[in-house]
Amino acid sequence: MTRVTDSTRAHRTAEEIGRTARGPRPLPPLGETRSVPLPAVATQTLRSGLRVLAAHRPGVPMVEVRLRVPFAGDEREHPARAELLSSTLFTGTAARDRVTIDDELAAVGADLDVGVDPERLQIVGSGLAAGLPAVLGVLADVLTGAAYPDAELARERDRLVERIIVARAQPRTIAREALQRKRFGDHPIVREMPAGPDVAAVEAEQVRALHAAALVPGGSTLVLVGDIDPQAAIAQVEQALGGWTADHPARELALPPALVPGDLELVHRAGAVQSQLRLSAPALPRADERYAALQLANLVFGGYFSSRLVENLREDKGYTYHASSGVEFVPGGAVLGVETDTATGVTAPALLECRYELGRLSMVPPTAEEVEAARRYAIGSLLISLDSQGGLASTLSSLDADGLDIDWLRDRPQRLQAVTTEQVAEVALEFFAPSRFTGVVVGDAEVVGAGLRALGGIG
Structure with missing residues (x-):
């Protein structure tokens, strides 16, 4: 019996493969959608006002961290200061410099990134589940003692001004800013990107003052999901972040005006x-x-x-x-x-x-x-x-x-x-x-x- 090899088999197009003598091949019916089991979520509000949600999701020995802090401000300078704060939050404390922070996180396979918008500041990251205490230790030190070194802030300020100049030249950025103004007028929600001159004018003391006033636990939420024991994780958070306190809650963004149809x-x-x-x-x-x-x-x-x-x-x-x-x-x-x-x-x-x-x-x-x-x-x-x-x-x-x-x-x-x-x-x-x-x-x-x-x- 002669074996037909790939080199001797006639090539068929995708259209030919998809058709028979009776017409197009019918598609097989879709199967039943499978569900994804969702875990129970342990929830506790700490004495500081920080709300903690923890869920056990095994599979890989990791834990995901999501800290959300309401971070609104009415002042014209607020977006510039908030953006610079988020860019330099992990550049050093009294106990750790930037390199030490990076090394301690890397030792437990962790990374933490910061982002801010008119509504919130978010710290997002992950690490080995066994390293959660180390991650929380770094996070606590930053939240309670970020130093915003002058040299680090000046360097990041220059970089941020350059990035803003490039971003504002992009058509999609222009369209987004125009749409936000059209929808919400001069409400703070439209200030998604600060102006370059505003960023250039920010001083380190202004960033430190914003941290003290706005980066507070009341009204904030920390979510932990991974190969963890939820109650034990909440206890670790309470121990690590117990010193993060304030006498006022974080500031929520005021409701924007209703969108009005029009030209x-x-x-x-x-x-x-x-x-x-x-x-x-x-x-x-x-x-x-x-x-x-x-x-x-x-x-x-x-x-x-x-x-x-x-x-x-x-x-x-x-x-x-x-x-x-x-x-x-x-x-x-x-x-x-x-x-x-x-x-x-x-x-x-x-x-x-x-x-x-x-x-x-x-x-x-x-x-x-x-x-x-x-x-x-x-x-x-x-x-x-x-x-x-x-x-x-x-x-x-x-x-x-x-x-x-x-x-x-x-x-x-x-x-x-x-x-x-x-x-x-x-x-x-x-x-x-x-x-x-x-x-x-x-x-x-x-x-x-x-x-x-x-x-x-x-x-």
Whole structure:
């Protein structure tokens, strides 16, 4: 018998492989979605006001750390000082310099990173579970005694100014800042990136004063997830961070104003070869009973690659490589966002198609097949995101900030499964109507302005 080798077998294209004499090969049915067991979460508020959540999630001998501190400020200089504080928090204390901190963390396979935005300061990291006491020791020393050495702060200040200059030249940054101003006016939530001159003017004493006043435990949350004993971990936190105290709580960001529908703002960017389209409308917070239906409606519209918006703008028209929509949570609520970047020459047609798809979702509701595909994607991606220690820790921290807990997360797949096609159609009609939106278009106004104004709705 002659053996057919790879070199003698005729090559078949993907289309040929996918077809038979009777037509295309049918796709096999999708199997049942598997659940991801979620652990019990031990919760305790320490005397300092720090709220600690700890969960046992074995698999790898690691522990994930998420510290969230409300970090709002009204002053114009606050974002610059907060950004510089986050950049230099781990540069030294009275007992440890930067190298010592790095060495102690590395000895237990740990790393800790700091980030800040108008709402919160977050310390995120991981390390060997057996090294948790060492990680907490470093964290406690930094929280209670960060020194912000003059030389370290000056060096980081210069780097930060350079990074801001580069970032502010990026079209996406320009579009984000314009959209935030359009949505929330002069509310502190819009100050996501400080101005370079403000950063250059910050002195070390101002950073130290901000630390003392704002980096406090009351109202803060520490989440630990990993191969740990939850009660023992909470006891370790209480012992290590017992000296982190203050006579006032951390400052929460005030509620931003409600988003008001209206004309889009055209933001001129001379010589731009691309335009950034950013649309936004009010949405629902996670705790709302209709949020699951809104999530599915959003997926059908533009929330994943198989959505209507992507099919239209990318696959059919070729106007863009990327288009998406999603829900962004803000204090007291949420906003819906639609975004795409497109070539200057097709800016107006791309906006027309965005509006068309919004109207079509309202007037031509998602089909049962579209809803079912979105449902499977939503449940599957949720379970995948929770399958790791880090994913679970980040989700618990985010939910806790909204007053939700592990039970909300545990019931999430069932709530998504229970949503009907009719419920998705109802929220699509209410929340995706084009008249509910406002936003910005960033591009060369001399080139795109006439076409956009011909469409109407451009301020």
